[in-house]
Amino acid sequence: MSWLEVLISALDPLVLLYLLGGVAIGMVVGTLPGLTATMTVALLTPLTFWLAPEQGFAMLIGVYKAAIFAGGTTAILINTPGTPASIASTFDGYELTKQGKPGLALGINAIYSFLGNMIGIAILMTIAFPIAEFALQFSSPEYFALAIFGISMMISVSGSSILKGLITGVIGLILATVGLDPMLSIPRFTFDNVHFMEGVSFIPVMIGLFGVGEILNQILTQDKEEKKLKPDLKDLGRVLPTLAEFKRLIPSTIMSGTLSSVIGAIPGAGGDIASIITWDLSKKMSKHPEEFGKGSIEGLASTCTANNGVIGGAFTTMLTLGIPGDAVTAVLIGSLMMYGMRPGPQLFVEEFSFVTSIMIFLVIAAVFTLILGLMGAKLSTLILKIDDEYIWMSVLLLCVVGSYALNSSFYDVLIMAVSGVFGIIFKKMSFPLGPLILGLLLGGLAESNFRRALTVSAGDYAIFYTRWISGILILLTILALITPLIGSLLKRFKSKT
Amino acid sequence: MKLKWLNSDVIAGVLLILVSIFLIVESLEFPDAMGTEPGPAFFPIVLSIILIFLSILLIIKGVKTNVRHFEITKEIRDNIKTLGLTILATILFLFFWRYLPFYIIAFLYLFSLGIIFKIKITKALVFSIFTTGIIYYVFSEMFLINLNL
Numbered sequence: 001m002s003w004l005e006v007l008i009s010a011l012d013p014l015v016l017l018y019l020l021g022g023v024a025i026g027m028v029v030g031t032l033p034g035l036t037a038t039m040t041v042a043l044l045t046p047l048t049f050w051l052a053p054e055q056g057f058a059m060l061i062g063v064y065k066a067a068i069f070a071g072g073t074t075a076i077l078i079n080t081p082g083t084p085a086s087i088a089s090t091f092d093g094y095e096l097t098k099q100g101k102p103g104l105a106l107g108i109n110a111i112y113s114f115l116g117n118m119i120g121i122a123i124l125m126t127i128a129f130p131i132a133e134f135a136l137q138f139s140s141p142e143y144f145a146l147a148i149f150g151i152s153m154m155i156s157v158s159g160s161s162i163l164k165g166l167i168t169g170v171i172g173l174i175l176a177t178v179g180l181d182p183m184l185s186i187p188r189f190t191f192d193n194v195h196f197m198e199g200v201s202f203i204p205v206m207i208g209l210f211g212v213g214e215i216l217n218q219i220l221t222q223d224k225e226e227k228k229l230k231p232d233l234k235d236l237g238r239v240l241p242t243l244a245e246f247k248r249l250i251p252s253t254i255m256s257g258t259l260s261s262v263i264g265a266i267p268g269a270g271g272d273i274a275s276i277i278t279w280d281l282s283k284k285m286s287k288h289p290e291e292f293g294k295g296s297i298e299g300l301a302s303t304c305t306a307n308n309g310v311i312g313g314a315f316t317t318m319l320t321l322g323i324p325g326d327a328v329t330a331v332l333i334g335s336l337m338m339y340g341m342r343p344g345p346q347l348f349v350e351e352f353s354f355v356t357s358i359m360i361f362l363v364i365a366a367v368f369t370l371i372l373g374l375m376g377a378k379l380s381t382l383i384l385k386i387d388d389e390y391i392w393m394s395v396l397l398l399c400v401v402g403s404y405a406l407n408s409s410f411y412d413v414l415i416m417a418v419s420g421v422f423g424i425i426f427k428k429m430s431f432p433l434g435p436l437i438l439g440l441l442l443g444g445l446a447e448s449n450f451r452r453a454l455t456v457s458a459g460d461y462a463i464f465y466t467r468w469i470s471g472i473l474i475l476l477t478i479l480a481l482i483t484p485l486i487g488s489l490l491k492r493f494k495s496k497t
Numbered sequence: 498m499k500l501k502w503l504n505s506d507v508i509a510g511v512l513l514i515l516v517s518i519f520l521i522v523e524s525l526e527f528p529d530a531m532g533t534e535p536g537p538a539f540f541p542i543v544l545s546i547i548l549i550f551l552s553i554l555l556i557i558k559g560v561k562t563n564v565r566h567f568e569i570t571k572e573i574r575d576n577i578k579t580l581g582l583t584i585l586a587t588i589l590f591l592f593f594w595r596y597l598p599f600y601i602i603a604f605l606y607l608f609s610l611g612i613i614f615k616i617k618i619t620k621a622l623v624f625s626i627f628t629t630g631i632i633y634y635v636f637s638e639m640f641l642i643n644l645n646l
Contacts, residue, residue, distance in 0.1 A: 050640040163554055167513065170548045174520065174541065181537035186528055188537055189520070220573060220580045389614035393607050394628055396587065401603075401632055405642050413591065421584075429505055447540045455534040 006353045010054070010360040018055045019361060022062020023368040027376065029063065030070025030082045031383045032391060037067035037083055038327045039214055042206040043398055045335045046406040053339040053354065058361045060335055064328050065117065065311060065365040068271060069373060072109040072304055073380045077102060085271025085307040088279045092303075095295035103236030103377060108297055109304045110373030111241070112253060116305030117366040119257030120264065120312020124319075125359055128348075131320040135345035140453035141463050145473035147446035150323035151438050152480040153266060162484050164431045172439020173446070175200045182448035195411040202334045202440060204403040204416035209433050210331075211399040212416065213423015215392050220424065222388065239377055245297055252282040252302045260306035264313025270326035271307030278306040308366075315362065318343055319355060322445070330437045338406075506559030513552040517545040582613045599637075599644035604629040 022044075029040045040063050048056030071083030076093030089109065096105035138146065151169050178189045179199030190196040241249070259281070260274035282302035283292040292299045314325025322344035324330035333343050341351055348355055403416035426433055457463035465471045521542055530536025569577065590606040597605075604625050611621025636642045 047635075047640075050642075163551060163558065167548065167551050167555065170544055170551065174544050174548065177541045177544070181527075183534060184528070184531065184537055186537045188527060188541065189523060216580060216583065219583055220576050222576055223572070387616075389611070389616055390624060392583075392614065393610045393624065396583075396610065397603060397607060397628065397632060400587075400590070401636055401644065404644070405636055405640065408642060410595075410646060417587065417591065429509060450540070451534045459534075 003356060006356040007360055009353070010058075010357045010364070012054070015054050015058050015361075016364065018051065019058040019062045019364055020368055022059035023066040023365055023372060024062075025059075026063040026066025026068075027070045027369070027372060027380070028383055030067035031073050031380050032082065032386065036210065036214070037064050037071075037085075038331055039210040039395075040067060041328055041331045041335070042203070042210045043395070043402050045203055045206075045331065045338060046402045048335070049338055049406055053341070054357055056339070057332075057335065057354075057358065058365075060332060061358065061361045062365045062368065064332070065308075065362065066369045066372070068308055068311065069109065069113040069304075069369050070380070072113065072307070073106060076105040076109060076300075077381060083271075085275065085310070086303070087272050088275035088303040089300060089307070091279060091293050092296045092299035095293070096297070096300065099295050101237050101295070103239040104241065104297070105300060106236065106377040106380070107239035107374065108241060108300050110239075110370055110377075112249070112301040112304040113308040113373070114366050114370040115253055116257045116260065116308035117311060117362070117369075119254070119305070120261045120309040120315075121359065121362050121366070122312070123258070123261040124312040124316045124362070128316050128320050128355075128359075131316065132345040132348035135320055136349070138345065138469065140449040140456060141467050141470040142473065143449040144446055144453055145464065145470035145477070146321060146323060147442040147449070149473045149477045149480070150321075150442055151435060151446075152477040153323075161430060161432075162481075162488075164429075165435045166481075168426065168431050168433065169435035169439045172436040172441075173443040175205075175436075175440050176443020177447065182444055183451050195409070199444075200440065201407070201409075201412050201415055203338065203406055204412040205419045205440060206331055206334060206437060207399050207403045208416040208419025208421075209423040209426075209437070210327075211395060211402075212420025213427060213433075215395050215399075216420060216424040217427045218388065219392060220428075236377055236381075239374060241297065249298060249301045252278075252285060252298050253305050255281060255285065256302040256305035257309040260309030261313040261316075263306075264310030264325050265317045266313075266325065270314070271310045274310045275303040275306040278302045311362070315358070319347065319358065320345060322347075324438065324441070327434050327437070330434065330441060333441055504559050504563055504565055506562075506564065507556050510552040510556035510559060513555070514549050517548045517552065520545040579613060583610065586610055586613060595646040600629055600633045603632065 025040065025044070026037065030037065041060050044060060044063060048059055050056075051059070067083055068085050071081055071086035072089040072093065074082040075086040075089035076097055079090050079094040081087045081090060093105045093109070096102065151173070176199070178196055180186065180197055181188055187197060256278040259278055260271070263274040263277065264270070279292070279299055279302055282298055283289045286292065286296070286298050288296065288298070310326065314329045317323050317325045318329040318333060322333065322342060324333055336343055341347060341354070399416060399420070400413055403412045404410065406412060423433065426436075453463050454461070463470075465474060524538040524541040524545070527536070527538040527541075530539070586606060586609045589609075590602060594602050607625035607628055608621055611625060612618070616624070633644065637644055
């Protein structure tokens with residue numbers, strides 16, 4: 001199937017309708033602080049199971065893209081990032097609002113999110129196919145090394161506690177061992193319960209951790225006084241930047257878009273990291289660094305470009321290697337697996353048209369988001385007025401129904417509920433959830449390939465480090481784990497001396 | 498006597514060690530490996546040993562830093578009550594789901610949450626009916642999923 005044929009099939013009105021629906025949902029979700037793209041994609045995944053894969057995935061891509069964009073809206077209007085990716089948009093976006101230019105800030109968010117997305121998608125389209133072709137050479141040792149490398153990368157960016165990231169990563173790997181053993185089909189940790197034979201269901205765990213866990217945490221940490229401070233913006237002012245402003249923003253946009261795509265491709269490094277790094281670099285590149293943090297349109301544009309640029313990068317690693325670039329793509333891997341597809345180089349051979357459709361959906365989602373973003377600037381201020389309580393009620397019921405709907409299984413609901421309780425405990429104790437999901441996702445891949453490799457090598461462990469690709473990946477895994485450790489030791493040493 | 502070092506990290510570390518030991522004991526029951534591959538017990542045992550090691554580090558860190566993750570401040574005391582009631586309502590919902598039609602139990606669940614969240618009764622009533630109706634329609638009518646257990 002050629003690109004043109006894929007394009008024509010991707011332009012199916014029903015697929016576009018689901019994509020548009022996803023964008024609309026993503027816009028609402030992203031605008032509401034606390035509702036993340038990850039949570040919504042996890043919640044909608046069982047719902048899309050009943051659709052054709054193209055329709056379902058188009059909807060999820062729409063949600064992902066629009067939620068990341070809309071996260072900037074709250075960052076700009078109320079100084080609260082709607083999603084973690086837009087944390088750096090508060091630096092200059094909210095300052096612009098305080099200066100009476102919320103319209104311009106929202107306009108920059110819409111336009112530069114679109115541009116960042118386009119740069120990311122261009123990079124995805126350019127490098128995904130060669131990477132996938134290269135990755136076709138991989139066999140068991142490389143897949144094992146790749147799986148542990150993916151987990152190690154997410155752990156290494158686990159924020160304040162690498163140790164806690166490691167623990168949740170290992171818990172995820174252990175959870176992945178529940179069910180039938182991948183080589184000999186021997187039941188493990190099933191406790192004679194038939195429901196556990198197929199392993200711990202990924203989707204209910206995801207819904208529990210990111211949905212129920214998040215809502216329970218919001219209930220626990222709600223600030224009733226802060227809630228009363230809802231914005232009342234009657235006049236947004238101009239929305240579009242002038243031509244002179246647009247020209248001024250070109251260098252930082254190109255830098256932010258390109259760099260964030262690379263950062264997005266690194267497993268675990270998402271929009272939050274990319275936008276902070278590019279904001280800092282833009283400041284260094286700028287002729288007006290003194291404006292940064294005080295309402296600089298350059299600063300805002302670079303962060304908006306970056307947090308959307310990462311999407312292309314995250315999809316590159318997800319599609320070509322089967323390793324998620326961020327938490328949302330981790331969930332999207334689960335969604336693809338639900339459709340019976342396993343992301344990785346083989347997907348480019350077996351499902352070429354679907355892979356190219358995904359790239360086309362990303363472009364269309366970006367266009368829809370741009371249009372809705374520019375048209376709906378005023379509407380977004382109204383969405384912000386929805387009380388949290390209504391959202392909590394809807395999400396809690398959706399979590400229950402969503403986890404049940406996939407297999408009509410009450411066991412899945414119980415797994416979701418237990419995961420939800422663990423979700424809030426982990427959150428309170430600062431255990432990152434990303435490595436757990438990644439461990440659960442990649443555990444089977446790591447174990448089966450580890451054991452297969454040892455069967456091939458007649459039990460010789462040298463197979464993992466004498467083959468150059470797996471050797472390099474294992475070396476990178478070790479580096480990813482020890483570099484932050486050395487860094488913190490050095491910091492401690494310096495503070496003592 | 499109040500043990501100053503007894504914090505959530507230490508408790509989590511101890512619990513994780515106990516779980517890991519249980520997993521190792523369970524794994525030892527798995528059949529032996531065939532041929533040259535390490536067998537079904539290998540991965541769980543290795544992972545459990547790693548988890549024990551990491552848990553020991555967590556305990557040491559917990560004792561050293563003594564960070565309190567669950568400190569109950571005046572601000573969140575009310576929130577804890579709301580959280581507890583939310584969890585209770587959810588447990589009751591899941592328990593009674595098999596005895597009542599979905600649309601009734603879902604409505605009761607949402608309405609009770611509305612009361613717990615201190616939403617005005619009329620608003621909670623309207624919202625509960627509306628949301629239950631939409632969710633029931635989408636899942637039962639559009640996707641033909643039987644939501645009654």
